[in-house]
Amino acid sequence: xxxxxVLYVEDDKSIQAVAQLALETVGNLKLCICSSxxxxxxxxxxxxxxxxxxxxxxxxxxxxxxxRRMRNEPALASIPAVFMTARTQQSEVQxxxxxxxxxxxxxxxxxxxxxxxxKSIWAVQ
Amino acid sequence: MAENDEAQFAAKLAQxxxxxxxxxxxxxxxxxxxxxxxxxxxxxxxxxxxxxxxxMRVIAHxxxxxxxxxxxxxxxxxxxxxxxxxxxxxxxxxxxGALWTEVRKSLSAVHEELRRDMAGAPPKTPLAExxxxxxxxxxxxxxxxxxxPHVGEELLLTLEHFGFDVSLYTKPEAAQKAILTRPPDAxxxxxxxxxxxxxxxxxxxxxxxxxxPRPPLIFISSELDFDTLYQVAEVGGRGYYRKPVxxxxxxxxxxxxxxxxxxxxxxxxxxxxDQPLAEHFQLLLKGQGMAAETLSDPQQLLESLHRFRxxxxxxDLYMPGYSxxxxxxxxxLQEEWRTLPIVYLSAETxxxxxxxxxxxxxxxxxxxxxxxxxxxxxxKVRARRARELNDLLRQDSMTGLLKHALIKEEMGHExxxxxxxxxxxxxxxxxxxxxxTVNDRYGHGTGDLVICALANLxxxxxxxxxxxxxxxxxxxxxxxxxxxxxQAWEVIDQVRQHFQAIPFASDQGEFFVTLSAGICATTxxxxxxxxxxxxxxxxxxxYQAKSEGRNQVRLAEQGGTSPAA
Numbered sequence: 001x002x003x004x005x006v007l008y009v010e011d012d013k014s015i016q017a018v019a020q021l022a023l024e025t026v027g028n029l030k031l032c033i034c035s036s037x038x039x040x041x042x043x044x045x046x047x048x049x050x051x052x053x054x055x056x057x058x059x060x061x062x063x064x065x066x067x068r069r070m071r072n073e074p075a076l077a078s079i080p081a082v083f084m085t086a087r088t089q090q091s092e093v094q095x096x097x098x099x100x101x102x103x104x105x106x107x108x109x110x111x112x113x114x115x116x117x118x119k120s121i122w123a124v125q
Numbered sequence: 126m127a128e129n130d131e132a133q134f135a136a137k138l139a140q141x142x143x144x145x146x147x148x149x150x151x152x153x154x155x156x157x158x159x160x161x162x163x164x165x166x167x168x169x170x171x172x173x174x175x176x177x178x179x180x181m182r183v184i185a186h187x188x189x190x191x192x193x194x195x196x197x198x199x200x201x202x203x204x205x206x207x208x209x210x211x212x213x214x215x216x217x218x219x220x221x222g223a224l225w226t227e228v229r230k231s232l233s234a235v236h237e238e239l240r241r242d243m244a245g246a247p248p249k250t251p252l253a254e255x256x257x258x259x260x261x262x263x264x265x266x267x268x269x270x271x272x273x274p275h276v277g278e279e280l281l282l283t284l285e286h287f288g289f290d291v292s293l294y295t296k297p298e299a300a301q302k303a304i305l306t307r308p309p310d311a312x313x314x315x316x317x318x319x320x321x322x323x324x325x326x327x328x329x330x331x332x333x334x335x336x337x338p339r340p341p342l343i344f345i346s347s348e349l350d351f352d353t354l355y356q357v358a359e360v361g362g363r364g365y366y367r368k369p370v371x372x373x374x375x376x377x378x379x380x381x382x383x384x385x386x387x388x389x390x391x392x393x394x395x396x397x398x399d400q401p402l403a404e405h406f407q408l409l410l411k412g413q414g415m416a417a418e419t420l421s422d423p424q425q426l427l428e429s430l431h432r433f434r435x436x437x438x439x440x441d442l443y444m445p446g447y448s449x450x451x452x453x454x455x456x457x458l459q460e461e462w463r464t465l466p467i468v469y470l471s472a473e474t475x476x477x478x479x480x481x482x483x484x485x486x487x488x489x490x491x492x493x494x495x496x497x498x499x500x501x502x503x504x505k506v507r508a509r510r511a512r513e514l515n516d517l518l519r520q521d522s523m524t525g526l527l528k529h530a531l532i533k534e535e536m537g538h539e540x541x542x543x544x545x546x547x548x549x550x551x552x553x554x555x556x557x558x559x560x561x562t563v564n565d566r567y568g569h570g571t572g573d574l575v576i577c578a579l580a581n582l583x584x585x586x587x588x589x590x591x592x593x594x595x596x597x598x599x600x601x602x603x604x605x606x607x608x609x610x611x612q613a614w615e616v617i618d619q620v621r622q623h624f625q626a627i628p629f630a631s632d633q634g635e636f637f638v639t640l641s642a643g644i645c646a647t648t649x650x651x652x653x654x655x656x657x658x659x660x661x662x663x664x665x666x667x668y669q670a671k672s673e674g675r676n677q678v679r680l681a682e683q684g685g686t687s688p689a690a
Contacts, residue, residue, distance in 0.1 A: 001548065012190075012191060014141065014148055014195075015190070015191050015194065018138065018141055021134065021137055021141070025134050025137075057186060088418070089400075106411070107191065107193075108189075108190055108193030108194040109194055110412075111138060111194060123590075
């Protein structure tokens, strides 16, 4: 089974647009794009993603909080989640992993390589 | 991605970048206003205003996380420094004092980098030169320029058996147009065109800058003289074969020349207490498609090594409370990391001290300050060398495939994964038929070539996710995840058909070789059986293929019934 459906949560529209291009055009993935943690929680169950990509720092509900709530939702609890963040110091990465994320993609990312990165993360899950 | 997709992608990306530039201009404008507000509050003795600082920090953070994606890596790096400084200001209530001067410096550096990026050259990475996405299933495209149609056809057919996508051109003019429009991954060309005075090297030379970068070039010729070799070397030729060409041997060379054969990103760990500098280095390496991590606390070093598994460590020589030399020694105390290359980053220019440090076992030195270009080039070279060395340890030296113990280990991993993911896994044992006769009749050198040819064929024909190992002398093993036995049979039978069509050269003329294979899969053995059952099943099936006349692929039997093909 290969990766097809990805829920992508990011408030920054510029980054959202590049990632969409990278994941849809290069990676041929089907995306559900949400601009906030709240929106993600509303739409995630219906979309039934195989993987969740979460920006860490968002106004309102941030990435870690969004993930925590998803973990309480039985339909979403076991879907692998990946944080995307510009803060990749080890202590921070460690904290994200402890929250239950399976990996962290550092920002800035290279748009040409994003889809591959996401797919390879998924492949080892 | 297909070519026009790629062009479309680049165009869309450029469009997004335009929008992004407008946005950062606005944000930097806002940042200036916020900075002025903060400054006047600080001057009036009211202390740093937390809300304003918080806003500034959010903007800096966003820039740090996004600029590189749009090709403004240097600006992103500056924004990251700014973000860290603002963090520091926020963590110490009261007058930030001199720290605020640093914040202002960083802010103007961000502006400066943006100006520089906008004024001069187009962005370096990734927009101008989009790093090619790693295509794991990619078939190598090879152009053959050969005016003798017989030689050309033979090259075409045999290279196609190996799984290359080959275009044959019998006229240099036709080749020129096609090659310039869509440069292939490698070019094989005749040095002497019969009907013209033109030579292959002369023709390549005449293309000049219009073919840049030049794909790897392999020349073929009926001559073998010093002058021709010199010309080939002069135009940067990477291989030279005399006609009649020993194609399997040439393929072995070709495999090594194809750049995307080793696409796993190099992994570099940067151990440096100077966090902004370390992050700057990290950004530079990431810009080059490498995976880089920084570590400022040496206490975390071993944990970091285990988690990140770098190819190379860059280690600051002096850190508060720690010596890089001692840390290197500590790393070497671990059996697992004994061969991990460590390069010191240091301002140390005293040659004697450098030598003393290298005695401990670090590879060498990079002296700070170092230019970005120099840094990137140095790290790349060292990481590649490290990877090659590591590959040597893991791979069978002749075929480049995994060694016996490692392919078995891979099977264990894949078996566990298949069970977890509930996907089928196939295991294949392949053996070259009558190999002893090949060796006896044509000599061991030729026998080795036959082995390499099969290795290359497997590499070309199997998926990237498949694992291939040299199990013994002329015996190979393939582990094919997410592949049921019927699919595996299709793939391996294709390999069998192509292999029997490859002509091998010897002093007694051309000859052909066949192979037999046996396949077992997780769907054919009991769930609780270990990997040994898979291997045993494949071995049994191979034995059956051999005893029933060779040159065939058999499936293992399931509980006594025979689904064999």
